[in-house]
Structure formats: structure tokens, C-alpha cells
Amino acid sequence: MKMKLRKLWWSLMTLLVLSPSITFAAGGGEAAPIVIVADTRKLSGIMAWWANLYNESHFQFMILTIIIIPITGVVFGILADIVMSHIGIDLKSKNLPGH
Amino acid sequence: MEWLYVLMPIAGVKIFWPGLIILGIGVGIIGGFFGMGGAWMVTPGLNILGFPMAFAIGTDIAHMAGKSLISTMRHGKFGNVDYKLGLIMLVGTVVGFEIGAQMVMWLERLGSVEKVVRWLYIALLAGIAWMVFHDVAKRRKMERAAAAKGETLDESVQGINWAATLHRIKIPPMVHLKEAGIYCSAWLPIIVSFLTGWLAGILGIGGGLIRMPALIYLIGCPTHVAVGTDLFEVAISGLYGAATYTWKGRTELVAAMIMLVGAAMGAQVGAVATKYIKGYGIRIAFGLAVVGCAVSILLKLVKPWLPAYARLLDNASTTLVLGLVTAMSIYIFVRMVQGAKRELAMKKNN
Numbered sequence: 001m002k003m004k005l006r007k008l009w010w011s012l013m014t015l016l017v018l019s020p021s022i023t024f025a026a027g028g029g030e031a032a033p034i035v036i037v038a039d040t041r042k043l044s045g046i047m048a049w050w051a052n053l054y055n056e057s058h059f060q061f062m063i064l065t066i067i068i069i070p071i072t073g074v075v076f077g078i079l080a081d082i083v084m085s086h087i088g089i090d091l092k093s094k095n096l097p098g099h
Numbered sequence: 100m101e102w103l104y105v106l107m108p109i110a111g112v113k114i115f116w117p118g119l120i121i122l123g124i125g126v127g128i129i130g131g132f133f134g135m136g137g138a139w140m141v142t143p144g145l146n147i148l149g150f151p152m153a154f155a156i157g158t159d160i161a162h163m164a165g166k167s168l169i170s171t172m173r174h175g176k177f178g179n180v181d182y183k184l185g186l187i188m189l190v191g192t193v194v195g196f197e198i199g200a201q202m203v204m205w206l207e208r209l210g211s212v213e214k215v216v217r218w219l220y221i222a223l224l225a226g227i228a229w230m231v232f233h234d235v236a237k238r239r240k241m242e243r244a245a246a247a248k249g250e251t252l253d254e255s256v257q258g259i260n261w262a263a264t265l266h267r268i269k270i271p272p273m274v275h276l277k278e279a280g281i282y283c284s285a286w287l288p289i290i291v292s293f294l295t296g297w298l299a300g301i302l303g304i305g306g307g308l309i310r311m312p313a314l315i316y317l318i319g320c321p322t323h324v325a326v327g328t329d330l331f332e333v334a335i336s337g338l339y340g341a342a343t344y345t346w347k348g349r350t351e352l353v354a355a356m357i358m359l360v361g362a363a364m365g366a367q368v369g370a371v372a373t374k375y376i377k378g379y380g381i382r383i384a385f386g387l388a389v390v391g392c393a394v395s396i397l398l399k400l401v402k403p404w405l406p407a408y409a410r411l412l413d414n415a416s417t418t419l420v421l422g423l424v425t426a427m428s429i430y431i432f433v434r435m436v437q438g439a440k441r442e443l444a445m446k447k448n449n
Binding site for chain 2: 039054058059066069073074076077078084088092093
């Protein structure tokens with residue numbers, strides 16, 4: 001019984017690691033199958049480059065997005081940290097015990 | 100006033116960017132405090148700002164990934180994140196979510212399920228709200244009983260303690276979850292996360308609203324650890340979600356980044372506020388947020404029966420959600436400022 005449960009446990013772990021399609025589904029449901037094209041005529045500079053990248057390759061656009069998003073979050077989060085620690089708030093320990 | 104509007108390069112619409120930052124700050128504070136993504140608050144906000152709905156979900160998920168990551172780091176420093184528990188739960192969440200989403204598609208082929216799903220959501224939210232307030236009422240009763248005897252009730256005593264019963268089920272492998280202070284069968288978090296993931300898949304939501312109370316009442320996490328661990332899961336699933344929606348071309352990254360400026364800073368404020376508010380304080384505020392969410396959905400559900408008031412009901416629902424975001428974020432911010440003032444005064448006295 002114990003062995004069977006262990007086997008089941010490791011099978012589930014393997015399933016998670018080897019099934020990226022399932023893992024990706026955690027992000028949400030299917031989007032409607034419409035092709036959206038960005039209108040680059042009114043854009044210039046980085047915005048035009050960005051919209052062109054979107055039109056040319058959703059894959060490259062995705063890679064850049066998942067790099068930029070965490071970096072932006074961390075940069076502005078750290079900025080807030082700097083302000084709060086400058087005020088004197090202890091950002092390393094919590095004060096309250098209990099459930 | 101043209102400078103207050105920015106052209107979204109993909110969606111091709113001009114959006115009032117300070118509105119995106121304000122919305123980001125609000126949902127960031129609430130997300131960092133309660134440990135949830137908060138899609139139910141963001142979507143009406145984006146709608147009001149004139150954001151095309153085709154991009155709303157993807158943009159919301161993208162900003163959610165960034166803000167959850169930074170608040171997970173903050174909660175991690177406070178010792179509020181049980182990474183082992185988060186990783187174990189990810190297994191159940193992913194499998195459960197996929198099964199739930201497939202079930203909805205299968206049911207859709209049989210007939211319209213949208214209404215059923217919404218009513219199910221209402222029932223679930225009502226159940227969560229009942230659970231939270233029942234727990235709070237029971238704890239208050241215990242406090243009064245202890246006070247009558249001239250004693251003080253220990254901080255760790257809870258009104259509802261279903262988790263203790265579930266911990267007695269010792270099916271191997273057993274796991275020790277250090278931060279959560281739990282020793283239980285690994286199947287408990289897997290099954291709980293499978294069920295919450297399955298429900299999230301059926302309802303088409305991120306799941307933080309369900310997972311946070313499940314972590315407290317079924318797994319037995321202290322409230323602060325439930326918040327931090329849930330955020331860890333939101334960060335991972337948010338990043339996957341951002342990837343998949345962007346691949347489908349449904350993310351307006353410029354809007355997500357503008358929102359993230361406010362949300363990342365707001366999330367830090369929300370995470371730090373948990374330092375100054377007791378677990379039960381967080382639970383009560385969470386219960387109120389759940390009630391607000393349920394009422395806003397209810398207003399949309401009764402629309403077909405009251406067609407003459409359709410517009411009014413829509414506006415009432417949006418106003419309620421945005422009012423709730425404003426009130427909650429102001430409340431959390433004020434509590435954080437009060438706590439920080441106390442902390443600084445204590446430091447000065449020492």
C-alpha cells in the first residue's frame with residue numbers, strides 16, 4: 001500500500017514536470033481564435049518597434065514580456081522598499097505572533 | 100491634457116495612464132495584503148478606463164505576475180512563504196485547473212453553462228464568507244468565555260479548526276512544512292489544491308480567493324503564511340498565464356507595465372501592512388472583500404430578470420467593486436501607516 005502511494009506520488013510529480021501544455025493551461029481558459037494585428041502607422045520609436053515585433057512573432061513578443069514583467073515588478077518593488085526602509089520601517093521581521 | 104493619455108501600441112486605443120497607475124496601486128495593496136491576484140477587481144477597472152476586453156485578461160495576468168513576485172519576496176523575508184507547500188500545491192492546482200477547464204468545455208457542448216457557473220461562484224463565495232465570519236464569531240465567543248474566567252485566550256486558538264482533524268489522516272508520504280508549522284500527509288495539500296484548482300478551472304478565475312481560505316481552514320496555515328504562500332502560487336501561475344496569453348497575442352504590455360508601476364509599490368505596502376495586523380484582522384477584511392465580490396456578481400446575475408434596470412445594475416456592480424478597492428486599499432494603507440508610526444515610536448523610546 002505504502003509503495004503504491006509512493007508510486008502515485010512520483011507519477012503526479014512526473015506528470016507536472018513533463019506536461020508543459022497542462023502547466024500552461026493554469027494561466028486561464030482559451031482565447032477566442034481571432035487574429036489581431038497592431039496598427040503601426042501612428043507609432044514611432046520603441047512603440048513602433050514593439051508593435052512590429054508583436055505582428056512578426058508572438059513567440060519573441062512572449063519571451064520579452066516574461067522577461068520584462070518580473071524585472072519591472074522587482075525594480076519598482078525595490079524602489080518601494082528603499083522608501084520604506086528610509087522611513088525606518090523594519091522590513092526583515094514581522095511583529096505579530098498568532099494564527 | 101493630451102499628455103495624460105498614452106496610445107496602446109497593440110490595442111490602438113488611447114488610455115488615461117494615471118488611471119492605470121491608481122488602479123494598480125489599489126489592487127497591488129489588496130493583493131499583497133490578502134494574497135490574491137484580484138482579477139475580479141481589475142477587469143471592471145480596465146473596462147471603465149476604456150480598455151478593449153480582448154486584452155483585459157492577458158494584461159491583468161501579466162501585471163499580476165510582476166506584483167505577486169515582488170510581494171512573495173517581501174513575505175518570504177517575513178517568513179510568511181512556505182515554498183515547499185507552495186510547490187506541492189502547484190501539482191494539484193495545475194491538474195485540477197486543467198480538469199475543471201476541460202469539464203466546462205465539455206458542459207458547454209451540452210448547453211449553456213455560464214449561468215450555472217456564476218451561481219456556483221455565488222454559492223462558493225457565500226460559503227467562504229460564512230466560514231470566515233463563523234470562525235471569527237466562534238473565536239470571539241471563546242475570548243469572552245476566557246475573559247469571564249479572568250484569562251486571556253492564546254493567539255494560536257482558532258474558532259474553526261478543521262485542519263487539526265485532517266492532520267490526523269496519516270497517509271504516506273508525510274511532509275513537514277516548516278514555515279506553516281504543519282506535519283501532515285502530502286496528500287492533504289495535493290487534494291485541497293486539486294479541489295481549489297478544479298473549482299478555479301470551472302469558474303474561470305485565478306483561484307486566490309478560494310485558495311487563501313483553503314490554506315487556512317483545511318491545511319491549517321497561519322493567516323500570514325497562507326497569504327504569502329498563496330502569493331507564491333499566484334506569481335508562478337501568473338507568469339505561465341502571462342506567457343500563454345501573450346503567445347495568443349492578448350497582452351497589452353505597455354498597459355501592464357504602467358499598472359505594474361503602481362501595483363509593485365502597492366503590493367509592497369500591502370505585504371508590509373500584514374506585519375501590523377493580526378491574523379484575524381486579515382480574515383475579517385478578507386471576508387468583507389468576499390462579500391463585496393459576491394454582491395457585485397449577484398447584481399450582474401439578476402440583470403435578465405430586471406431588464407429595465409440593466410444599466411443601473413451594471414453601473415452599481417462596477418461602482419461597488421471600485422468602491423471596495425478604494426475603501427480596502429485606503430484602510431490597509433492607514434493601518435500600515437499607524438503600525439509604522441508605532442514601530443518608529445518604539446524604536447525611538449528604546
